[in-house]
Amino acid sequence: MTPFRYLAPTSIGAAIDALKASGGTAKLLGGGTDLLMALRARRYAASVVVDTKRIPELSGVNVRADGSFRIGAATPCSVVAADPALSAAWPGVAESANLIGSVQVRNRATLAGNLCNASPAADSVPALIAAGAVAVVAGPGGERRLAVEQVTTGPGTTALAPDEMLVAFELPAPAPRSGSAYLRLTPRTEMDIAIVGCGIALTLAADGTIAAARMALGAVAPTALPVPEAAGVLVGRRLDDAALKALDAVARAACRPITDKRGTSAYRIRGAGVLARRAAILAASRAEAQP
Amino acid sequence: MTFLGGQTGQRVVGTRPIRPDGVDKVTGRAIYGADARLPNMLEGRIKRSPHPHARILRIDASRALALEGVKAVVTSDDFVDLPAQEVAAGDGSMDFRSLSLNLMARGKVLYEGHPVAAVAATTGQIAEEALDLIDVEYEALPHVIDIEAAMASGAPVLHDDLFTAGVTPRPEKPSNVAKRIVFAQGDVVAGFAEADVVAEGRYTTEPVHQGYIEPHACVASWNADGQSLIISSSQGAFMVRAYTAKLLGLEIADIRSVPAELGGGFGGKTTVYLEPVALALSRRAGRPVRLVMSREEVFRASGPTSGSVAEVKLGARRDGTIVAAELVFKLQAGAFPGSPVALSGMCALAMYDIPNVLITGYDVVSNRPKVAAYRAPGAPIGSFGTESTMDELARKLGMDPLELREKNGAREGTRTAYGVVHRDIGFLETVRAAKEHPHYRAPLGPNQGRGVAAGFWFNIGGESSAAVNINEDGTASVISPNPDVGGSRASLGMIAAEVLGLPAEKVRTVVGDTASVPYSDMTGGSRVTFSIGTCMVGAAEKVVEQLKQRAAMLWGISPDAVEWKDGAAVPAGPNAGGFEPLPLAEIAAKAGATGGPIGATYSTKVQGAGAGFGVHICDAEVDRETGQVRIVRYTAVQDVGRAIHPSYVEGQIQGGVAQGIGWALNEEYIYGPDGKLQNPGFLDYRVPVASDLPMIEAVMVEVPNPRAPFGLRGVGETPIVPPTPAIANAIRAAIGKRLCSLPMSPPKVVEALDGAGG
Numbered sequence A: 001m002t003p004f005r006y007l008a009p010t011s012i013g014a015a016i017d018a019l020k021a022s023g024g025t026a027k028l029l030g031g032g033t034d035l036l037m038a039l040r041a042r043r044y045a046a047s048v049v050v051d052t053k054r055i056p057e058l059s060g061v062n063v064r065a066d067g068s069f070r071i072g073a074a075t076p077c078s079v080v081a082a083d084p085a086l087s088a089a090w091p092g093v094a095e096s097a098n099l100i101g102s103v104q105v106r107n108r109a110t111l112a113g114n115l116c117n118a119s120p121a122a123d124s125v126p127a128l129i130a131a132g133a134v135a136v137v138a139g140p141g142g143e144r145r146l147a148v149e150q151v152t153t154g155p156g157t158t159a160l161a162p163d164e165m166l167v168a169f170e171l172p173a174p175a176p177r178s179g180s181a182y183l184r185l186t187p188r189t190e191m192d193i194a195i196v197g198c199g200i201a202l203t204l205a206a207d208g209t210i211a212a213a214r215m216a217l218g219a220v221a222p223t224a225l226p227v228p229e230a231a232g233v234l235v236g237r238r239l240d241d242a243a244l245k246a247l248d249a250v251a252r253a254a255c256r257p258i259t260d261k262r263g264t265s266a267y268r269i270r271g272a273g274v275l276a277r278r279a280a281i282l283a284a285s286r287a288e289a290q291p
Numbered sequence B: 001m002t003f004l005g006g007q008t009g010q011r012v013v014g015t016r017p018i019r020p021d022g023v024d025k026v027t028g029r030a031i032y033g034a035d036a037r038l039p040n041m042l043e044g045r046i047k048r049s050p051h052p053h054a055r056i057l058r059i060d061a062s063r064a065l066a067l068e069g070v071k072a073v074v075t076s077d078d079f080v081d082l083p084a085q086e087v088a089a090g091d092g093s094m095d096f097r098s099l100s101l102n103l104m105a106r107g108k109v110l111y112e113g114h115p116v117a118a119v120a121a122t123t124g125q126i127a128e129e130a131l132d133l134i135d136v137e138y139e140a141l142p143h144v145i146d147i148e149a150a151m152a153s154g155a156p157v158l159h160d161d162l163f164t165a166g167v168t169p170r171p172e173k174p175s176n177v178a179k180r181i182v183f184a185q186g187d188v189v190a191g192f193a194e195a196d197v198v199a200e201g202r203y204t205t206e207p208v209h210q211g212y213i214e215p216h217a218c219v220a221s222w223n224a225d226g227q228s229l230i231i232s233s234s235q236g237a238f239m240v241r242a243y244t245a246k247l248l249g250l251e252i253a254d255i256r257s258v259p260a261e262l263g264g265g266f267g268g269k270t271t272v273y274l275e276p277v278a279l280a281l282s283r284r285a286g287r288p289v290r291l292v293m294s295r296e297e298v299f300r301a302s303g304p305t306s307g308s309v310a311e312v313k314l315g316a317r318r319d320g321t322i323v324a325a326e327l328v329f330k331l332q333a334g335a336f337p338g339s340p341v342a343l344s345g346m347c348a349l350a351m352y353d354i355p356n357v358l359i360t361g362y363d364v365v366s367n368r369p370k371v372a373a374y375r376a377p378g379a380p381i382g383s384f385g386t387e388s389t390m391d392e393l394a395r396k397l398g399m400d401p402l403e404l405r406e407k408n409g410a411r412e413g414t415r416t417a418y419g420v421v422h423r424d425i426g427f428l429e430t431v432r433a434a435k436e437h438p439h440y441r442a443p444l445g446p447n448q449g450r451g452v453a454a455g456f457w458f459n460i461g462g463e464s465s466a467a468v469n470i471n472e473d474g475t476a477s478v479i480s481p482n483p484d485v486g487g488s489r490a491s492l493g494m495i496a497a498e499v500l501g502l503p504a505e506k507v508r509t510v511v512g513d514t515a516s517v518p519y520s521d522m523t524g525g526s527r528v529t530f531s532i533g534t535c536m537v538g539a540a541e542k543v544v545e546q547l548k549q550r551a552a553m554l555w556g557i558s559p560d561a562v563e564w565k566d567g568a569a570v571p572a573g574p575n576a577g578g579f580e581p582l583p584l585a586e587i588a589a590k591a592g593a594t595g596g597p598i599g600a601t602y603s604t605k606v607q608g609a610g611a612g613f614g615v616h617i618c619d620a621e622v623d624r625e626t627g628q629v630r631i632v633r634y635t636a637v638q639d640v641g642r643a644i645h646p647s648y649v650e651g652q653i654q655g656g657v658a659q660g661i662g663w664a665l666n667e668e669y670i671y672g673p674d675g676k677l678q679n680p681g682f683l684d685y686r687v688p689v690a691s692d693l694p695m696i697e698a699v700m701v702e703v704p705n706p707r708a709p710f711g712l713r714g715v716g717e718t719p720i721v722p723p724t725p726a727i728a729n730a731i732r733a734a735i736g737k738r739l740c741s742l743p744m745s746p747p748k749v750v751e752a753l754d755g756a757g758g
């Protein structure tokens, strides 16, 4: 690891100033569970590391009056996963945060870091996309909002300028009779990287058919992959065998995976179909349990 | 926990005192190799080859040496250019030339990660920078990773002085096949002619790493008078001393080797990678040097065990009598000869009484890190193919798989294919205990299958020592010369306590350094509790003799008239005199007045190790859509002779099974076409995590080994032998398909299922 300066600003403005002053050589620090590994392995270097955890606006999970959520970018995953309101409204997001690493890792790791590290296998990202989450980005010129699926542009790259930072995620209030789920496929039960991940959110109509569906897959393309075709095959239908079969097919068709040490392309494609079905069944059962 | 058999009459042996090393380990106070610090210490780093196979044209360290803070650079020039010389080591043998060349490449690099130079600097940061400033010019050579590709004619040859041993006439050309071994008994052609049923298969396994938590680490100090101190974590301080002396051309008496707490070894620390390098750096720098491997270095350059190909053929009569067996093993040795192929061959069938056997083995080098011992080296490789084939044979015969094993089981006097005749073994008792275990008849859930497998490990003795010292207050300090890998401090202290008649907590065991206790072979082969225990009994008995003499002196009677009972001297009979028992503490308090300190050492070459047999029952559940395998229940039955500290014995059994489950399901080395390892870390080299494992039930059968203290047998290695075939057999039962290639990872299970049209 090459030496760097460590800064811990206490306001968003000070953090942006530090990023600007570094001329693009600074790195933001959330939990550091990706960043420190990369710096140690000398995958990249940083002249300055700007800690985001001392900025009060970046911490905490807040429900607004309208039932929507604001999750501070630097909130540790263990806090996200344990939040009762979020777990009730968006269980898929909570369970994805709860899958990242171990207890120790989750006590440090953040959703912003998970997204901005830009790994195609990041667990929380498909769940956030399925929830329709928006990333709030601050920069020298103020704030802008990006759909989560627009934040990453490829493995290791994001749409953020060097002097921008993610400050929060905003999640809408779920419609009545909605449920969500995130499942991942790993050889080990824990402490593993998804070979495939699938986040899904479903809303049921009064007649038990599906009124709305959002699905996204992880680890099967250079970035987390929204699968709009899922809505196409599910909306207006019950989640019966035929619908599940169709969902399996659109999930597989959407995949553009690589073969690497973590899994073959064929295995990933097969897994995407399986997880899509299983996640849909889980999400639907959660939706049905809603009043 | 379950005991079957069992003995009584002992007060300490067989109980479960609190482990003596536990608190320090869980509170972070234990001093491991990387924790050692000496004044003015430098930090070392090793420069490693980026090529799997290349000629070294030039090494130029001048830019590194010019960097502020760099104090020394060493290359192969700093080590003795040794001739080939094979010596016994642990479970097998080793060659000093290979050891030296593996430690620091000379002329050629043979695997990615092969050390080419090392640097010492005032900080780790500077040492790391200096690595980039050591200029090495290579001429890349074609490489070979796969074992059968390495055996093929036309393969890139690693060593042009390597001619296959064990074939006549001696080959004219060098090759990557270092050795061919054969074990034969009876006549296999005639044997198979007698067979009504034949089962056969081809099996492959991948190299797997020992996976110890603590990376290799040491501190070495070359003192101004030419004497040296080494503090390191290894499986033998005497081994470190001897190997370092040899590689650097030093006298053994000039090195003091101090063992640090050991954070796991599993055989992987029965050799040196760092100590001679650190000492060579210290010799140049005139200051102590610390070397600590990163996890990545551990994976790239310290020993896994071999990957393998096995061809297995078994023939039986209709009634289940096995009449012939023919096995071929090809084992990867890594970059230098020395795979455990002979041990694979010996252990594969040692559980059975088979009249006609032919076992052939090949030791094959390729551009991978040199293999090192791993828990029962070679035996799990032997058992995967044979015990999978045994399962197929049982299916073809329509016979219960445990009954097949019982029917053919080795017993008193059975002659093994490698010539040794079994004595005082407990294999049949172990099979029967497995058959009678409720697990064997428990109902299975959907998508679940049950498999069984047996395994064997020799266990060894060897040159050994121990010291017992009585303290002034009546406690005892005992010294083991062997680093404690699995709880030997507890069991050795208990053995001494038993003989002395003291409670376990009045005896403290330390692992001594090479200056504090006589020589001992290293920790390996499940030998320590047996061998050092034998010496501990010897030393404690000598101490008891002294205690009796001191009591006799205090009482003014003949030493022959004193007996030792429950930790006190007592008169041998009414004629000896009417003395009250004289407890050890009272004799110790008066030691100064009766002749001085009381203590003894005992050294011998220990023989008569009792073989270990295990029979495992495994239930596996297969997710037919994803190919994921979950081990839902596991029972490991083992003949342990006598469990000195049962909790540690259970721990050994459970640990062996846990490693076997990793080997079976997910652990593997992944190489790209560039010959570079792609998964040098615990994220992608998947050892099981706690939630991957069921509670593993250890069933201890106690068939005493009459040549060991309290009847004990080594227990540490046997439990890793049966798991891979037990799991393969369970998967076979669950999905109707046999997996013949480890690891049985989800993609392979899916492939097997799809092959079935699933």
Ligand SMILES: Cc1cc2nc3c(=O)[nH]c(=O)nc-3n(C[C@H](O)[C@H](O)[C@H](O)COP(=O)(O)OP(=O)(O)OC[C@H]3O[C@@H](n4cnc5c(N)ncnc54)[C@H](O)[C@@H]3O)c2cc1C
Residues within 6 Å of the ligand: A027, A028, A029, A030, A031, A032, A033, A034, A035, A036, A037, A052, A073, A074, A099, A100, A101, A102, A105, A108, A109, A110, A111, A112, A113, A114, A115, A116, A117, A121, A122, A123, A124, A160, A164, A165, A166, A167, A191, A192, A193, A194
């Ligand atoms: C043992 C272990 C297990 C793991 N297991 C998993 C797993 O199961 N699933 C999984 O998905 N990941 C896993 N990870 C990876 C990692 O923990 C997660 O990606 C985590 O969410 C990263 O968050 P962080 O806060 O630690 O990020 P950091 O390491 O702090 O940052 C990661 C990247 O995001 C950038 N960044 C951080 N905060 C911001 C911000 N506010 N705005 C813009 N950019 C920012 C950083 O500059 C850096 O480039 C594991 C890691 C480890 C070490």
